[in-house]
Amino acid sequence: MAWLENINFEKKLIKKYKKIVAIDEAGRGSLVGPLVVAGILLENKNYNIDFRVKDSKLLNSNQREKIFQKIKKTFKFKFVFINEKKIDKYGIIKAEVLGIKKIIKDLKPKLTIIDGLKIKELKKIKNLKFFVHGDRKLFSLACASIIAKVKRDNFMKKLSLKYPNWNFEKNKGYGTKEHLKLIKVFGPLKIHRKTFIKNLT
Numbered sequence: 001m002a003w004l005e006n007i008n009f010e011k012k013l014i015k016k017y018k019k020i021v022a023i024d025e026a027g028r029g030s031l032v033g034p035l036v037v038a039g040i041l042l043e044n045k046n047y048n049i050d051f052r053v054k055d056s057k058l059l060n061s062n063q064r065e066k067i068f069q070k071i072k073k074t075f076k077f078k079f080v081f082i083n084e085k086k087i088d089k090y091g092i093i094k095a096e097v098l099g100i101k102k103i104i105k106d107l108k109p110k111l112t113i114i115d116g117l118k119i120k121e122l123k124k125i126k127n128l129k130f131f132v133h134g135d136r137k138l139f140s141l142a143c144a145s146i147i148a149k150v151k152r153d154n155f156m157k158k159l160s161l162k163y164p165n166w167n168f169e170k171n172k173g174y175g176t177k178e179h180l181k182l183i184k185v186f187g188p189l190k191i192h193r194k195t196f197i198k199n200l201t
Contacts, residue, residue: 003052004139010042013111017127019043021109022140023100024116026056026148028092031196032166032173032189033159035087037099038079038148040071040140041107047074053142055135056149068150071143078103079151084193091195097121115141163189 013020023039051070059067071077080099087095097119104112104125111127115134122128131137135145153172160169166189171179183192183200 001054001058001136003054004137004142005052006049007042007047007139009138010113010140013113014042014044017109017111019109020111020113020140021103021107022134022138022144023103023112023114024135024141024144024148025096025099026145026152027173028096029175030173030193031175031179031183032084032168032192033156034081034083034152035092035095035099036079036081036148036152036155037096037103038144038151039077039100039103039107039112040144040147041076041078041109042140049074049139053139053146055133055142056145058136059146061153064146064150064153067143067146071147075143076107077144077147078106079147081151081155084191087193088195093119094121101125113138113141115145159191163191 010020020042021039023037025035025037027033027035051067053067056064080102082095082099100114100122113129113131115131117132118130131141134141156168156172166182167178180200183197188197
């Protein structure tokens with residue numbers, strides 16, 4: 001996939017709405033730990049962008065970290081951690097909604113663009129646009145995906161120090177063969193999403 005190099009599409013939206021936020025998440029399918037929702041703010045100003053982006057899943061960790069440092073210098077952003085207890089209580093969609101609502105409340109955009117399919121739980125919020133595979137099409141959503149991924153990966157690296165036998169630094173909590181085997185052998189940890197592994201134990 002080609003690199004995304006500009007925010008021309010977003011600039012058209014900024015002209016109309018003045019202040020927009022692009023939101024994406026990381027960790028939705030993980031068996032362990034939090035969902036991270038990130039939002040990047042774009043306002044009516046000139047952005048001197050000297051870097052390119054891709055969907056975070058198409059970058060290696062070093063590329064993501066370098067781009068993340070560039071994003072930090074260019075844009076204002078927010079991120080929200082939704083822990084495994086809330087994911088088990090509300091389900092992954094409603095957990096994501098909690099994160100999205102928090103970001104909208106904090107950044108107060110006139111328009112919010114979100115990666116993915118429409119979420120019916122957000123239908124009462126005005127001025128939302130959804131873009132399927134938006135993190136592969138729009139610069140701002142790719143940036144949001146990188147923020148969410150970097151923040152979550154760093155969290156999982158720290159978690160790996162606490163639970164070294166689970167190799168979270170490598171698998172990031174996803175259902176790899178090794179991870180699934182460890183669950184069956186040792187049973188789940190308290191940080192596992194119980195609703196995600198209920199048929200594995």
